[in-house]
Each structure stands twice: as structure tokens, then as C-alpha cells.
Amino acid sequence: MTVPAEGIVGPAPVRRQRNPVLQSEAARGLSLISPTLIYAVIFLVVPILLVLANSFWTQHYLEIDRTFTLENYRVALTDPIYRDLLLRSLWISLLVSFFTVTLAYPIAYFISFHGGVHKGLWLFLITIPFWTSYLLRVMSWKVILGYNGVLNSTLMGLGLTDGPSDAFLYNTTAVVITLTHAWATFAVLPIFVSLEKIDRTLVEAATDLGDGPLRRFLRITLPLSVPGIISAVLIVMIPTVGDFVTPRLVGGKDGVMIANAIQAQFGKAANWPLGAALSVTTMAVVTAMAAFIVVTIRMAARRAR
């Protein structure tokens, strides 16, 4: 593991004592990180570049024609099916990030400011679901919202409804609820970290200078936690756009998202270039939306002060 470092450390000491140049430190750092970096380049950077290249090619049955074309992008952007799927995915991920971040802020605030000795325990409780299977979390909502599910049988048992309702499962709302639950904890951590970084003396100073709790919160705590809010939004919004498990399990016909279309192109439909173009388009559009929201949040925070 430390082989790269050892190799350099071995002959170096004499020279190092004479000349503790920054360069040798840079070389050591780079050589130590290089195995991991090379791995990420091979399995992340190269693949993404290949997707980009594929998106300009054409599929002819089993062959791929490598002449440059923008046809895939024309289809991805103008075909009403893909356009609607993309818009719906963006809308769903926007709603989900709004709900997760709004729900997460108070809990992050509570743990950071009032967690006391149990801070670690609270954080642990919050993060456990974050590590457990995402597939299982989605599945449990299918059990709850289904026709013969927990919600229906409970409502009937309480005498609130006469028969089971199929209104809960297989629609956009079910997708939003499930995703909000599945990603809830992802939003807590970044906000918590940014709240922890706030210098408590600033809050005390605001109190001493006569700011009430609300004013103090709006003028000190909230603006200083904006970086956390922004990373929470990003960490939820970008991945949820590309989710295909939730729409498949609880979305039904109205809850299909763009990732289901991408998956189909790489599976049954077997049109890799179109799938690649859809992936690139999705990434580009969600990045643009995320950038817009980041700017909006920053401006709103500045206004609030």
C-alpha cells in the first residue's frame, strides 16, 4: 500500500535534509494518491467520456456507426416522450430536494445547537437509514401504500374508508413521498456540518446586542448555514433525477422518470447512442437547474440579511 511512498522515501533522506523542497513533497503526495486517481480515471472519467462519444454515434442493429451526428440529441430534446419524462424528472427532483432540505434543516439545527451530550447518538440514529439498502427503503413504501397495504388496511380498520383505495400507489405523489424518505438523511449531514462550523460567539453577540431568537436566526445562523443548504440541495437533487428504482416500484405509469428510459435504451431497446445522449442531456439539464437554484439561494440569503 505504501509501496509508492516507500520507493521514494528510501533514497531521499540525504537529499531531503539538504534541500527540503516543496517539490519532493508534491511528488510524494501525487505518487501516493496515484493508484486511487488512476482507478477513478479508468472507471469514471474514461467511461463518462465514452458515453459522451457514444452520444454522437448511431446504432445500426448490432453495429455502431461512428460518424458524428447530432440526431440522438434531436430525438432526446424534441421527442415528446423524452421531453415529458425529463421535465417530470426535474419537477420530481425539485420537489424532493425542497421537502428533504426543509424537513432536514430543523433536525440538523436541533442536533447542532441542542444535541448536548447525545449529539453523537442523534447523528448515528439519523445516519443508519442512510447506509441501509435503498432498495429496501423503497420496497417498504410499496408495502405501505399498496392496494392491500398498510395504509389501506389501517384506514379500513379505523372505519375511515369503506374499501381499499388505489389512489396511494402508482403515481407521482408516491414517487415524491418515497424519494423524500429515501434521501432524507442525505440532507441532514451537510446542513449539520455547516451549522457546526458557525462560531457560537457570533450568536451570543447578536443576543447581547438585542436580537431576538428569530432575528438572530435569520441574520446569523441561516446565512452562515447557506453553504450546507446548497450542498444538501445538490446532494439530493442530482442523484434523484437519475433514479429508476422508485419510479419502477411505486411510480406506475404516471411516475415513470427519465432514468427508466435510459435503462430501456441500454437494455431491451438496445440503442446505446440514444441512451448515451439521454444521459448527457439529463446531466446537462440537471446541472443547469442546480446552478440556477444555487444562485437563487445565495441571492435569497443575501436579501434576508
Add this chain to the structure above:
Amino acid sequence: MRMLRHIRPNWLKSYAFFYVLFLYLPVIFLPIFSFNTAATPRFPLSGVTLKWYGDLARTPALIDAAWNSLLVGVSASILATLFGICAARAITRYRFPARRSINGLLMAPLVLPEIIVAVSMLLVMLQLGLSLSLITVVFGHVLICIPYSLSVLTSGFEGFDRSLEEASADLGESAFGTFRRVTLPMVSPAIISSLLVSFTISLDEFIMAFFLTGTDATLPVYIWGQLRFAAKLPGVLALGTLLLAASIILLTIAEIVRRRAARRTQNMGGVLA
């Protein structure tokens, strides 16, 4: 004003309880219905049984999937932790050009839509002519475990006092001896946490495994296949319960190891101060 300050934590505290309830409640239905005699998950429960668990042990496809998951999880967690050690050590110990952007690149799989990462890896594997197997799943899992392993290890290595290593070197210990006798004991809790966390991620990971596996299913892929059949639901719930239990146990161990290490370094700090 004073009153408000007293009310607010209570208000927040009850919110926190509800939030945790919201996090856990849906998941609790999995174990509840896995012990239910009826095949459809609905209230009231019809009776308590362990038969769904008994059935699991008699399903060869499931045993295979469990074995596959174990193999993939162990390989992926070891590899991801080795890569994580290199990167975390480099990042916490040295200053070098592009340090922040390299760190950003390594953390990127965490924020990229998983389907896009999976699909691009799939394209590379297919165009390289590699056949899909558990090995390609391991490649995928290592990539997505690196961000987790890196953040666990970086925070473990950060509290590390560099002067101890220098002292060891000054006292005549070789570079390897310093690593083995000074560095390793101090960082081993972080390494153990990283192994456990990466294993859990791999064990529960579905999307990469779904795209990158050939005919061999891991446990989540097996579950996905079973979800199509309503009659198989109780078995899936039982399996899900076991997976949940395994994850929670592993994570609790990881947390205990991490905390113990944190307390130890704190105590040492106290003594030294």
C-alpha cells in the same frame, strides 16, 4: 424572550423525535410482516410464523446470491479501503498540486446519478469486450465505495499527530517500522470503520450490481427479481429483514470502533496537555 428560549428546544426536540420516527417507521414494516402468516402485508396481522425464514434457507438461488454478495462485498471493501488509504494519507499528509480537484473527482460518484455512473461503466466493459460477471460488479462497487472510505479515513487520519512519526524516525526507526509501529496502530480504527462501511454499501448496493452483473445475482439483484411475483413478497420481506439487521449490526460495530478510538485520542490529548 427567556420563555421563548426555553420553549424552542422542546419544540425542536419533539420535531426531532417525529423525524426519527418518520425515518424508521416505514422500514419497521419489513420485519413486522416478515413474521406474519398471511402472504399479503396488511393489518391486522393473522399470526406469527418463522416459515418465511425457513423457506429462505431452502432456496438454492438465494444461497448463491448471498454467497455472491459476500464475495463481492469482501473484495470491494478491501480494495476500496486500500485505495482510500493511499488517497486519504496523501491528502492529509502532503500538499501537492490539484489536491482539491483530485479529492473532488474521487468524491464525485457520491453526487452523480448512479444510473449514469453504472451505464458508463457498462459501456466501457462491453466495448473493452469484458464479459459481465461478479468481477465487473466489484469494479463498480469499489468506485462507489471510495468516497465513503475516503471520508471515513480522512477524518481518521486528520486528528493524527505528525510529530509522533517524526519522533519515531528520529529515534532510528525505519520508514516501514514507523508505519507499522506508530502509524498503523493509530489509524487502524479508521481502517476497520472503512472496511465495515464499504462492505455495508456493497452489500446493499443495487443499481451498479444490476447493470454490471452477468448471470450471477447479488442479494439486492435477487430481491429485485423476486419483486415481480406477489406470492414471493413474504420471502423478500424476510430476506430484507436479515439484510437490514446485518447492515445495522455492521454499522454499529463501525461506530463503536470509531468512538472508542476518538475517546482514546482525546484522553491522550488530555494527558499530554
